[in-house]
Amino acid sequence: MTYFDQVAEAAAFLKAKLGSLAPQIGIVLGSGLGAVAYSVANQIIIPYAKIPNFPHSTVEGHSGRMVAGLFNGVPAIVLQGRVHFYEGYSPQQVTFPMRVLGALGIRAAVLTNAAGGIDESYRVGQLVALADHINFMGFNPLAGPNEPRFGFRPGSGLRFFDMTEPYSKTLRALAQEAAAAEGFEIPEGIYLAVNGPSFETPAEIRAFRTLGATLVGMSTVPETIVARHMGIQVLGISCVTNLAAGLSSRPLSHEEVFESGRLVEVRLARLFERLLPKLQHI
DSSP states (O other), X not given: OOHHHHHHXXXXXXXXXXXXXXXXXXXXXXXXXXXXXXXXXXXXEEEGGGSTTOOOOOSTTOOOEEEXXXXXXXXXXXXXXXXXXXXXXXXXXXXXHHHHHHHTTOSEEEEEEEEEEOSTTOOTTOEEEEEEEEEOXXXXXXXXXXXXXXXXXXXXXOSSOOOSOSSOHHHHHHHHHHHHHTTOOOOEEEEEEOOOSSOOOHHXXXXXXXXXXXXXXXXXXXXXXXHHXXXXXXXXXXXXXXXXXXXXXXXXXXXXXXXXXXXXXXXXXXXHHHHHHHHTTO
């Protein structure tokens, strides 16, 4: 069975489970942010382990469930946790869930993550909208034969495609409007992706700052590349869960990342409740 056929099989399984629900927005929840899915009404919950060919989350803070339903009245599908390259998955497996979301017909993807703050003005718990990224993972998930059948929209599915605007300016503006209505600001930042699982060294963080990065993490970039290959608009939102190495006297830990994510879940859920009705009209 080809990779495309595996994606098609998973999408067909999910369409049967979703019935008349046709999700327009896909949301991926990063470390410690999974409780945002509880805001979805009329929930249809499907564990990743039940979905054909779907990779399983192995990291604490990633529940490994798909939650579909209405998010403030908008048909949406939420991935409660993701898989990472450092878990031993291939780039194609890491991006398999995004391929499936594309096959289900989503028009926009909201990708969240827990990130280390490189910009010294950031504070723990702050939300930052991604304006661009730097791929330091050493791979591109599209390497290998191109599959044009993933071009679910006109002009997509191409071998070579434009990445001038990986994260939609329009979606960022809508997110900032929604945040302002909730009484807080979302600055823009540049996300640098590394493989992990070890945290970065202080020297690496100084190098990343020189390159222009303001955030560092271990996800999101492969999903963004694949989403753009399929013509899906992307909104990236990082939760600053810790200050990067060398910026704090505290040693870095996954527990800190997880707890910081939990502190911002309510704010993120409120943001999505205001934002999603705007996204369905893009």
